[in-house]
Amino acid sequence: MPAPAVEIRDLWFKYAGASEWTLRNLNLRVEEGEFVVVMGPSGCGKSTLLYILTGIIPNMIKGEIRGSVYVLGRDVLKLPPSEIVKNVGFVFQNPDSQIIMPSVYEEVTFGLENMGLPPDEISRIAREVLEYTGLWEKRDLSPWSLSAGERQVLAIASALALRPRILILDEPTSMLDHKDTMRVLKLISKLKEELKMTIIVVEHRIEWAVEVADRVVIMENGEFIAQGTPAEVFSRVDVIKRSGVRPPMIAEVFYYLIERGCRVDRIPVTAREGLEVLSRVLSRGVCA
Amino acid sequence: MSEPLISVENVWFKYTKKQDWVLRGVSLEIKRGEFIGVIGETGAGKTTLAKHLNGLLKPVKGRVLVLGMDTRRTPTSKIARHVGYLFQNPDSQIYSATIRDELSVGLKKLGFRDAEIEERIKWALEVVDLKKPLDMSPHVLSFGERHRLAIATLLAIKPDVFVLDEPFAGIDYKRSLQLLQVFKELTKKGHAVVLITHDLQLISELATRVVFMKSGVILRDSKPEDVIGDVEFLESNNYTPLQVTVIGVKLGLGRPIRVVDLARELEKRLQL
Numbered sequence: 001m002p003a004p005a006v007e008i009r010d011l012w013f014k015y016a017g018a019s020e021w022t023l024r025n026l027n028l029r030v031e032e033g034e035f036v037v038v039m040g041p042s043g044c045g046k047s048t049l050l051y052i053l054t055g056i057i058p059n060m061i062k063g064e065i066r067g068s069v070y071v072l073g074r075d076v077l078k079l080p081p082s083e084i085v086k087n088v089g090f091v092f093q094n095p096d097s098q099i100i101m102p103s104v105y106e107e108v109t110f111g112l113e114n115m116g117l118p119p120d121e122i123s124r125i126a127r128e129v130l131e132y133t134g135l136w137e138k139r140d141l142s143p144w145s146l147s148a149g150e151r152q153v154l155a156i157a158s159a160l161a162l163r164p165r166i167l168i169l170d171e172p173t174s175m176l177d178h179k180d181t182m183r184v185l186k187l188i189s190k191l192k193e194e195l196k197m198t199i200i201v202v203e204h205r206i207e208w209a210v211e212v213a214d215r216v217v218i219m220e221n222g223e224f225i226a227q228g229t230p231a232e233v234f235s236r237v238d239v240i241k242r243s244g245v246r247p248p249m250i251a252e253v254f255y256y257l258i259e260r261g262c263r264v265d266r267i268p269v270t271a272r273e274g275l276e277v278l279s280r281v282l283s284r285g286v287c288a
Numbered sequence: 289m290s291e292p293l294i295s296v297e298n299v300w301f302k303y304t305k306k307q308d309w310v311l312r313g314v315s316l317e318i319k320r321g322e323f324i325g326v327i328g329e330t331g332a333g334k335t336t337l338a339k340h341l342n343g344l345l346k347p348v349k350g351r352v353l354v355l356g357m358d359t360r361r362t363p364t365s366k367i368a369r370h371v372g373y374l375f376q377n378p379d380s381q382i383y384s385a386t387i388r389d390e391l392s393v394g395l396k397k398l399g400f401r402d403a404e405i406e407e408r409i410k411w412a413l414e415v416v417d418l419k420k421p422l423d424m425s426p427h428v429l430s431f432g433e434r435h436r437l438a439i440a441t442l443l444a445i446k447p448d449v450f451v452l453d454e455p456f457a458g459i460d461y462k463r464s465l466q467l468l469q470v471f472k473e474l475t476k477k478g479h480a481v482v483l484i485t486h487d488l489q490l491i492s493e494l495a496t497r498v499v500f501m502k503s504g505v506i507l508r509d510s511k512p513e514d515v516i517g518d519v520e521f522l523e524s525n526n527y528t529p530l531q532v533t534v535i536g537v538k539l540g541l542g543r544p545i546r547v548v549d550l551a552r553e554l555e556k557r558l559q560l
Contacts, residue, residue, distance in 0.1 A: 041460035042432045177330035178486040179526060204461070207531055246461035249489065249531040249547050256551035260560040274535045278554070282539065287558045 003073030005166050005198040006030040006053060011067035013048060013057065022048045024222040026067070030200065030215070032165065035192045037209040038202045040219030041244035046202045047093075049219070050170050052076070053200065055084040072165060085111075089159030091169040095151040098158070104146070105130070105139040107154055108161050115162070125161055133157040133187060149180020153187060160191075167191065169201040181205070188212070210234075210248050210269040218245055230269045237267075250274035262287030292317040293355060293448050293480050294341055294371070300349035301336060310336045312504040313350070318449060320478045323471070325491030325512070327484075328501035329526065334484045335376075337501070338451050341482065342371035355448070369398055372447035376454045378431070378438040387429075388422040391441050398445065405444075412440035415470050417463075432459055439467060450474070451482045456490075468494050488530055492516050492545040500525070517543030 006028065013023040022045050030036055038046050051057040052069055059081050069076050072087055092098050101107040108129055112122045130136040133153050143151055152172055159167060169188065173181040185205065189212050191197050203209055209216060210230040217227040220243055226233045234240055234251040237258070247255070248269045258264070264287070268274040281287050294317070301311040311333050318324065318341075326334050339345040340352050343359035352359045354367050375381050384390035391409045400408070413419070416436040420429065426437055435455070442450065450471055456464040464487075471481045472494050485491060491498060491512065498515040500508040502525060508515050515521070519529045519537055536544035536553070544550035554560075 041462070043430060179329050181486075182526070182528075207528070244460040244462040246489075249550075250535060252547040253532065253551045253554065256547065257554060257558075257560065260555060262558065262560060271531045271534050274531065275538055278535065278539055282554075282557060285558065287554075287560060 002032065003070070004029050005032045005034065005072060006200070007068075007070040009068045011052070011069060012065070013052065014064045015048075016062040016064075018063070022063075022222050023052075026222075026224055028217065028224065028227070030198060032072075032198050033196045034198055034214045035212055036200045036215045036217060037213040038200065038217045038219060039204065039206070039209065039245050044219040045222040046219055047170055048222075050090070050168050050200070050202065053166075053168055054088055054090040055079065055081045056090075085162060085164075087165050089162055089164035089167045091152070091155050091159050091167070091172055093171040094175055095148065095155040098155050099143045099151060102142060103139070104135055104141055104143055104154055107143055108158050111158060111162050125163075129157045129161045133160070147180055149176045149183050152176060152180070152184050156184070156187060164197075166198040166200065169199070169203075171202050171204070173203065173205065204246075206246055206248050207271075218243055220244070231266055231273075234269050235267045257287060290320055291356065292319050292353075294318040295353045296337070296340065296350075297352070298350040299337075299340060299347040299352060301340065301345060301347055310504050311340075311347075314501075314504070314506055315350075316499065316506065316509065318480050318482065320448075320480055321475050321496075323475050323481045323483070323494055323496045325483050325485065325495035325498045326501065327486065327488070327491065327498065327515075327527070328507075331503075332501040333504040334501055335453055338373070338453050338482065338484055341449065341451050342373045343367040344373065365397070368394075368447070369445070370447050371449045371451060372442045372445055373451045374438060374442050374453060374455050378434040381438050381441070382426050382434060385425060386423045387418075387420060387426050387437060390426050390437060391422075391444055394441065394445050408444040408446070409440075412444040415443055416440045416467065432463075435459055436467075443470070446474075446479070448478075449480045449482065451484075453484045454486075455483075456485070456487075464490060465493065488516050488522075488527065488545075492530065512545055513543055516545045519543075 008026050008028040011023055011026040012021055014021045040046050055076055065077060076084055099107055101110050105126060108126045109122050112125060130139055135154060135157060143154055173184050185208050192199055192212060213230055216230050216233045218225050225243060226236050226239050234247050237255050240247050251267050251269050254267045268277045296314055296316040299311050299314045300309055302309050314337055328334050343364040346360045354370055359367060382390060384393060392405050395405045416439050418433060418436045418440060426434060475481055495512050498512045499506055500515050517533055519533060522529045530545060532544045532547060532550040536542055536550050541553045
């Protein structure tokens with residue numbers, strides 16, 4: 001059995017100087033190739049969790065950690081950042097916090113140069129990544145002449161250039177407008193489908209999440225209050241209703257019908273599933 | 289018919305002489321009790337239009353009347369009493385050293401007495417659920433809390449029209465909806481709300497009217513059903529229609545835009 005991509009056991013975390021635990025007793029196992037969407041209200045600990053997976057905690061931000069976190073079988077709490085970045089790519093909420101170079105091309109090659117790759121290899125990878133993300137034509141431009149969405153795509157491209165096996169993204173669309181959001185979400189879906197990468201993303205767009213996620217994790221007050229396939233998670237009506245998370249609209253339709261006596265074996269979460277279940281129910285004329 | 293709170297009359301605007309028009313002949317009337325959702329891609333002119341509503345920007349051609357006052361001839365401070373503007377980024381509007389000052393400075397300028405100011409501050413903080421010491425600096429609040437403070441500051445003034453420009457970055461859905469319900473309640477008391485957002489679901493829950501902008505013109509200005517319920521229109525403008533609309537249309541159940549629209553229709557058909 002290969003080691004899971006991520007294995008978190010009984011994880012607790014408290015920021016230095018804080019009186020309360022930010023993360024409380026988290027357990028999670030993510031297999032390689034899985035697509036996990038983490039959701040939860042602001043301040044619930046989502047970003048803190050990602051900081052631990054990427055080594056930002058404890059290397060740059062200090063605090064008290066209990067429990068264990070293994071990434072691809074290695075204890076990330078003990079690994080230096082230089083080792084973590086070989087396997088784990090991180091994309092921040094705000095692309096501007098990670099863009100530093102004067103051109104799109106150099107932004108992508110920066111990390112590769114730091115890793116000491118030979119120049120031929122660097123230009124080959126940079127071209128491949130920029131073509132893949134649709135930024136090749138803009139390679140000579142300043143990142144600051146790009147739209148916010150293109151800068152986010154560039155941040156993703158720079159992360160991809162390092163060939164991580166796991167890509168972690170923290171609310172990559174929250175600062176973007178509608179069009180740019182669609183572009184970034186499409187790219188992330190493509191990484192899953194074509195590259196079979198392990199992806200862990202914090203994202204609020206629920207209708208997108210239920211289409212792409214193998215697993216949804218819902219966080220509140222530092223705890224995981226639900227995890228499983230989108231269908232499993234959104235079937236837990238009470239937990240979802242109590243949480244700050246917006247369920248897919250079609251799931252909410254079924255919450256309403258179930259309260260009025262409708263019986264279904266599973267709650268649909270995507271439009272396609274909703275259509276299937278409702279066509280069946282309507283053709284029978286009864287909801288049972 | 290009551291006089292509109294704001295009337296935007298054939299407004300043309302560009303930021304510099306050399307630039308293209310950002311607004312190209314926009315006309316719009318905002319009446320008491322309305323909750324207007326404004327959607328459209330970045331660059332459509334939504335924020336530029338919003339800034340015309342409180343006189344932050346003045347039309348190059350055409351005019352904007354706020355309670356009959358032409359914004360080009362009325363001091364912005366006078367307009368501000370009637371039209372409050374909530375920025376996308378709370379840090380664009382938080383200046384004071386303490387939460388109390390932040391909340392009271394605008395009210396003092398408007399000439400309210402201390403007792404009235406205290407009462408309004410208390411009410412506004414309760415509404416946004418911000419429980420922090422009033423002499424704390426707003427800058428140590430979290431992003432979400434600063435946002436709620438900015439909303440409270442606006443609420444305390446109780447202007448006739450609230451212009452909310454993408455107000456909910458960093459605030460989760462449940463809280464966004466709760467805060468918007470407060471604004472919705474205020475529309476029942478005769479205020480009006482203009483909400484700019486990309487969130488079609490929030491608009492479908494709350495708006496009485498939807499304005500869809502593209503390239504500086506208003507493409508549609510109609511009931512929410514006629515805009516958000518029009519799958520073809522949304523798709524041809526790069527918007528993803530809501531799940532319930534897609535499903536409702538395919539099943540021949542009309543053009544539902546809210547969970548409850550589709551749920552009630554199904555309830556009827558299934559005789560639950």
